Amino acid sequence: MTDTDGRLLDVEVHAADRQDRSGAKGVLRRSRSRFPFVGKVYADGGYARRLVTWAQNKTHVALEIVKRPPSANGFVVSRRHWVVERTFAWIVKCRRLVRDYEQLTAVAETLVTIAAIATILRRSA
Numbered sequence: 001m002t003d004t005d006g007r008l009l010d011v012e013v014h015a016a017d018r019q020d021r022s023g024a025k026g027v028l029r030r031s032r033s034r035f036p037f038v039g040k041v042y043a044d045g046g047y048a049r050r051l052v053t054w055a056q057n058k059t060h061v062a063l064e065i066v067k068r069p070p071s072a073n074g075f076v077v078s079r080r081h082w083v084v085e086r087t088f089a090w091i092v093k094c095r096r097l098v099r100d101y102e103q104l105t106a107v108a109e110t111l112v113t114i115a116a117i118a119t120i121l122r123r124s125a
Contacts, residue, residue, distance in 0.1 A: 008116035013108040
């Protein structure tokens with residue numbers, strides 16, 4: 001989860017056998033307690049359906065699904081998608097995160113957080 005400027009707010013790394021939708025629930029729960037002022041969260045189409053109503057009922061956050069324009073052919077840059085993709089690009093500059101070497105998800109989450117902090121420090125200097 002990032003803010004609109006691309007700063008990392010929360011991260012959850014889970015095993016590949018778990019759906020992103022179920023992982024998003026933990027992020028949304030934690031973000032509500034850490035950032036109670038966040039009222040709207042933009043999400044990819046993969047997070048649609050039941051997660052939208054779950055987020056509204058359980059966390060009182062409006063989950064807005066960002067969709068492709070119906071007239072789009074091929075690759076189209078979406079403003080909301082670009083923020084998260086840019087954050088991924090900044091974080092992957094940390095060489096350790098280029099490949100998934102970690103065996104524990106907690107270690108991977110910590111390394112992503114450290115990379116995000118390093119990114120913020122580089123940008124502010």
